[in-house]
Amino acid sequence: MNSRLKILAKGIIDVSPLMIPVVPFGIIYGVIGMDLGIGPYMTLGLSIIIFGGASQIVLLQLFSGGASSLIILSSVGAVNARHVLYGAVLSEHLSDLKLSWKIILSYVMTDQAFAVSNDYLKKNNKDNNQHYHLLGSGFTCWTIWQISTILGIALGSIVPEELGLSFTISLTFLALLISDFRKFKNIIVMLVSGLVATIGYNTIPFKAYIIVSALLALSMAALLTLIDLEKK
Amino acid sequence: MHWSLIIYAGIITFATRFSMIFLLKKDILNDKAKKILSFVPAAIFPAIIFPPIFLDDVGSVDLESNPKILAAIFAIIIGYFTKNIIATIFAGLISYWFLIFVYYQ
Numbered sequence: 001m002n003s004r005l006k007i008l009a010k011g012i013i014d015v016s017p018l019m020i021p022v023v024p025f026g027i028i029y030g031v032i033g034m035d036l037g038i039g040p041y042m043t044l045g046l047s048i049i050i051f052g053g054a055s056q057i058v059l060l061q062l063f064s065g066g067a068s069s070l071i072i073l074s075s076v077g078a079v080n081a082r083h084v085l086y087g088a089v090l091s092e093h094l095s096d097l098k099l100s101w102k103i104i105l106s107y108v109m110t111d112q113a114f115a116v117s118n119d120y121l122k123k124n125n126k127d128n129n130q131h132y133h134l135l136g137s138g139f140t141c142w143t144i145w146q147i148s149t150i151l152g153i154a155l156g157s158i159v160p161e162e163l164g165l166s167f168t169i170s171l172t173f174l175a176l177l178i179s180d181f182r183k184f185k186n187i188i189v190m191l192v193s194g195l196v197a198t199i200g201y202n203t204i205p206f207k208a209y210i211i212v213s214a215l216l217a218l219s220m221a222a223l224l225t226l227i228d229l230e231k232k
Numbered sequence: 233m234h235w236s237l238i239i240y241a242g243i244i245t246f247a248t249r250f251s252m253i254f255l256l257k258k259d260i261l262n263d264k265a266k267k268i269l270s271f272v273p274a275a276i277f278p279a280i281i282f283p284p285i286f287l288d289d290v291g292s293v294d295l296e297s298n299p300k301i302l303a304a305i306f307a308i309i310i311g312y313f314t315k316n317i318i319a320t321i322f323a324g325l326i327s328y329w330f331l332i333f334v335y336y337q
Binding site: 169 | 233235237238239240241242244245246248249250251252253254255256257258261264266267268269270271272273274275276277278279280281282283284285286287291293300303304307308311312315316317318320321324325328329332
C-alpha cells in the first residue's frame with residue numbers, strides 16, 4: 001500500500017510543473033464557452049466528458065462558425081488522434097491490468113500525463129504498481145483542468161492577455177523534449193514534425209495537422225531506425 | 233448545441249485513448265516497432281510547438297520581430313545544459329517577458 005501511495009505521489013509531483021500553462025489555458029477555455037453562450041453546465045460538461053483542451057476549443061470554434069456535426073466530430077477525432085499513438089506506446093506497460101483500470105487510465109491520459117508517466121514506466125518496468133504513476137499524473141491534470149474551467153466560467157478572463165501565457169504551452173512541450181536534443185536522429189524527427197505542422201496548419205483540413213505531421217515524422221523515424229539496423 | 237454532440241465527441245476522444253491500450257497484448261510489438269514508437273514524443277510535440285511560435289494571428293510565417301523564436305531558442309539552450317524541465321519553462325517565459333516588455337518597448 002505504502003509503495004502504491006509513493007508511486008501515486010511521484011506521478012502527482014512529476015506532472016505538477018507542467019500544470020503551469022494548463023491553468024490559464026483552462027480559464028481561456030471557460031471564457032470562450034461562456035462568450036459563445038453555451039452556458040456554464042455545457043462548458044463544464046465538455047471538460048468532463050471530452051477532457052481534451054485543444055479539441056474542446058476546436059469544437060466550440062467550429063460550432064460557433066456553424067459547421068455541421070459531421071465536420072465537428074471529424075475534427076475532434078483528428079485533433080485527438082495522437083492519443084492512439086500514446087496508447088500504443090503505453091500498452092506494453094498496461095496490458096496485464098484489469099479492464100476497469102484500463103478504462104480509468106485511458107480516460108485521464110493527456111499529453112502531459114503521457115510524457116511524464118511514459119518516462120517513469122520505461123525506467124521502472126518491473127514494478128507491479130507502476131500504473132499508479134499514470135493515475136497520479138492523469139488525475140492531477142484532470143483536477144487542474146476542471147478547476148480552471150470553473151474559474152474561467154465564474155470569473156471571466158482574470159489573466160491579462162498581454163502576459164502571453166499561451167506561449168507557455170509551447171514551452172512545456174519543448175521542455176518535455178530536452179532529453180531528445182542530444183540525439184541526432186530525434187532532432188531530424190522533431191524537425192520533420194514541426195515543419196510539416198507549420199506548413200500544414202492552414203492547409204490540412206479538419207485540424208488534422210498534428211496527426212499528419214506525427215505520422216510523417218514517425219515514418220522518418222522508421223526509416224532512420226531501419227538504416228541503423230542495416231549498418232549493424 | 234445538443235448534449236448528444238458533446239457525448240459523441242467524448243466517445244470518440246475516449247476511443248482514441250482506449251483503443252490501443254485495450255487491443256495491444258503484451259509482447260505483440262517486436263523490438264523494431266518499440267524502437268520506432270519510442271520516437272512518438274519527438275514526432276508529436278513539435279507539431280504542437282511549432283505553429284504557435286512561427287505563425288502570426290493570420291497564420292502566415294513570421295520570422296522577423298518574433299520574440300517567441302528567440303525565447304524558444306534560449307529555452308532550448310538552458311534545457312540542453314540543465315536537463316531540467318522547470319528551468320527550461322521559466323527560462324523561456326522570463327526571456328519572452330524581457331523581450332516583449334523591455335526590449336521591444
